[in-house]
Amino acid sequence: MDDSEASPEDIKVLTDLGQLLIDAILQDEPLEKINSLIDAGAPLWYQTEDEGLSALHAAVHKEDFDLAKMLLGKGAIWNAVDNEKITAGEVALSLNDEKLYTLIRDAGIRSEMLLALLSKKHHSEPASSLILRSTDESAAGSTDAFLSSKLRYTTDAGGQEICLLQMDGGEEVGVMMGWEREIMGETVNRLCEDHPNFDQGLKILNVGFGLGIIDTLFQQLSVPPSQHVIIEPHPDVLAHMKSLGWDRKPGVRILAGKWQDFVESEDLLQTGGFDVVYTDTFSEDYGELHKFFEALPDLLSGTESRFSFFNGLGATNALFYDVYTHLSELHLAEIGLDVEWRDLDVTPSSKDHSIVTMSDFERGKNQVTFYLSPNQRGIIPVPVELQRIIPDTLWNERVQAATQVASRYSKPLFERIWLTLALISIVVVPIVLVPVIAKAIHEGQDPDTLGAHYAIARGVGIGIFVGTALLFFIPVFVWKLIGRMQVRRLLQHWIVEDRVMLDQTQFIPKWIVKPPSVFRDSIALSITTPPPMGATLYNPAAYMPSHITAPTPPDPAFTTIPLRKEADNPFADFDEKVPARGDIRNV
Numbered sequence: 001m002d003d004s005e006a007s008p009e010d011i012k013v014l015t016d017l018g019q020l021l022i023d024a025i026l027q028d029e030p031l032e033k034i035n036s037l038i039d040a041g042a043p044l045w046y047q048t049e050d051e052g053l054s055a056l057h058a059a060v061h062k063e064d065f066d067l068a069k070m071l072l073g074k075g076a077i078w079n080a081v082d083n084e085k086i087t088a089g090e091v092a093l094s095l096n097d098e099k100l101y102t103l104i105r106d107a108g109i110r111s112e113m114l115l116a117l118l119s120k121k122h123h124s125e126p127a128s129s130l131i132l133r134s135t136d137e138s139a140a141g142s143t144d145a146f147l148s149s150k151l152r153y154t155t156d157a158g159g160q161e162i163c164l165l166q167m168d169g170g171e172e173v174g175v176m177m178g179w180e181r182e183i184m185g186e187t188v189n190r191l192c193e194d195h196p197n198f199d200q201g202l203k204i205l206n207v208g209f210g211l212g213i214i215d216t217l218f219q220q221l222s223v224p225p226s227q228h229v230i231i232e233p234h235p236d237v238l239a240h241m242k243s244l245g246w247d248r249k250p251g252v253r254i255l256a257g258k259w260q261d262f263v264e265s266e267d268l269l270q271t272g273g274f275d276v277v278y279t280d281t282f283s284e285d286y287g288e289l290h291k292f293f294e295a296l297p298d299l300l301s302g303t304e305s306r307f308s309f310f311n312g313l314g315a316t317n318a319l320f321y322d323v324y325t326h327l328s329e330l331h332l333a334e335i336g337l338d339v340e341w342r343d344l345d346v347t348p349s350s351k352d353h354s355i356v357t358m359s360d361f362e363r364g365k366n367q368v369t370f371y372l373s374p375n376q377r378g379i380i381p382v383p384v385e386l387q388r389i390i391p392d393t394l395w396n397e398r399v400q401a402a403t404q405v406a407s408r409y410s411k412p413l414f415e416r417i418w419l420t421l422a423l424i425s426i427v428v429v430p431i432v433l434v435p436v437i438a439k440a441i442h443e444g445q446d447p448d449t450l451g452a453h454y455a456i457a458r459g460v461g462i463g464i465f466v467g468t469a470l471l472f473f474i475p476v477f478v479w480k481l482i483g484r485m486q487v488r489r490l491l492q493h494w495i496v497e498d499r500v501m502l503d504q505t506q507f508i509p510k511w512i513v514k515p516p517s518v519f520r521d522s523i524a525l526s527i528t529t530p531p532p533m534g535a536t537l538y539n540p541a542a543y544m545p546s547h548i549t550a551p552t553p554p555d556p557a558f559t560t561i562p563l564r565k566e567a568d569n570p571f572a573d574f575d576e577k578v579p580a581r582g583d584i585r586n587v
């Protein structure tokens with residue numbers, strides 16, 4: 001049946017059948033009954049309205065391997081996401097069910113391989129069924145839009161150099177971050193160390209300059225490259241390269257344009273015969289990377305040549321990342337490359353950055369509060385509930401701005417000295433002055449009036465006490481008040497900014513900043529969090545490898561799946577099986 005021509009009645013029948021199928025799976029109906037529902041036309045693409053469950057999600061929830069296999073065999077969509085954007089594969093992952101996870105991942109790899117083959121056969125655009133490849137016309141998903149967007153080189157809250165891309169609507173997205181330096185360093189080691197041609201100076205091709213991290217590392221090799229070709233199309237990056245003098249470095253040749261413009265040019269291939277090729281572009285999908293792979297045999301000089309790429313595709317989803325990683329391995333094997341993977345832990349360590357420790361924040365029902373020091377340096381992570389709402393750059397800027405403004409009005413040492421002086425003055429000045437005043441008033445007067453004159457002097461003393469107190473306290477009070485007003489102004493500015501920068505259909509968080517009170521230097525930054533997410537079969541209590549960020553925990557009331565003991569957990573050494581996101585290099 002062609003769904004596009006289906007009448008409302010047909011659709012109703014189909015959705016009823018789809019719902020029946022999912023109910024049957026959840027109620028442990030026998031395989032034959034489930035099979036007969038599918039044969040009767042129950043669609044495997046159907047997803048429930050409230051939760052977005054597919055039949056495959058339901059089968060995984062039941063940890064029924066045979067059923068999941070049967071559903072995939074009959075065309076279940078391996079990468080369908082529920083309403084919380086969680087795939088059946090991730091549900092399997094959260095249940096620590098390696099067998100089921102691998103079944104779905106392999107179905108994904110097969111499906112992507114097939115699509116790539118079909119698109120090649122029909123000379124069509126590279127195909128992928130991954131939702132990540134949905135047509136993204138923004139500067140983060142389209143090369144043309146990216147190349148006509150503005151870039152800004154700056155440093156982030158942690159003092160790291162970053163390159164930001166200005167998106168439509170004002171939001172800024174990181175094109176390249178300084179934290180990737182370690183990855184680039186390891187990549188250069190693996191590409192160049194022990195290379196048989198190292199002593200003659202390697203011939204290197206790098207695609208995408210960005211912050212120039214990898215190019216700088218190539219230049220710093222103990223034997224600098226004999227040839228170093230850099231392909232870079234973005235005008236702002238090219239201007240940045242020029243300002244740093246890259247166009248005048250010996251042995252360096254900059255090709256201004258996209259790699260697609262050069263890989264088939266005679267010129268590059270003549271220069272070519274590269275010992276080392278590296279690519280790390282932006283806003284390109286796997287289809288483009290696959291095309292680059294296919295150009296490699298003409299670019300590499302021989303069997304000793306090495307190639308690596310920045311594997312960030314599908315990087316926000318453990319399953320998709322895994323599928324892409326395997327897919328790229330298979331595609332590289334097709335052109336005769338042996339592939340080696342190396343995991344690198346890029347979690348900022350305490351030696352590099354100060355990270356907010358558990359005692360520095362409090363998680364309330366609908367609010368998270370961070371207690372920041374005015375000298376706060378380093379990274380404060382975006383609360384997990386807000387990660388899909390607040391971009392990292394915006395979060396970092398705000399944490400920095402709140403800390404700066406609030407700390408300008410907090411000087412605990414000065415406050416202590418000032419208030420000690422105040423206490424001394426308030427007490428000592430009247431004690432010293434009262435007898436002096438009494439004596440001055442009484443001088444030459446009737447001795448019987450001494451008591452009355454002392455009473456007057458004491459009154460004056462009280463006046464001096466109050467006056468001295470006001471003299472010391474009013475400036476502190478006014479100073480703290482100005483601080484609070486500045487913070488309030490900042491918060492109002494954020495409200496206006498959020499109207500423009502954040503998606504108004506989503507939850508808009510409310511920010512509260514409490515500057516330090518007297519003697520204290522801890523700034524309380526609170527931010528409201530969205531209500532708990534809807535139901536999903538994802539088990540939030542699952543043991544997850546450290547590099548995989550679990551989705552936002554669902555409503556605890558929903559969590560009914562018993563968790564396996566870590567000792568039985570097949571994913572305990574998960575690093576070996578699913579490479580870390582964004583931190584893997586293919587060397």
Ligand SMILES: C[S@@+](CC[C@H](N)C(=O)[O-])C[C@H]1O[C@@H](n2cnc3c(N)ncnc32)[C@H](O)[C@@H]1O
Pocket residue numbers: 143175176184207208209210211212213214215231232233234237257258259260280281282283284
């Ligand atoms: C993530 S940055 C590269 C960072 C670099 N590896 C480093 O170590 O700093 C991506 C770069 O690729 C460039 N780029 C994007 N599309 C490209 C294409 N089709 N061909 C060549 N470069 C491209 C971007 O302009 C950007 O400078």
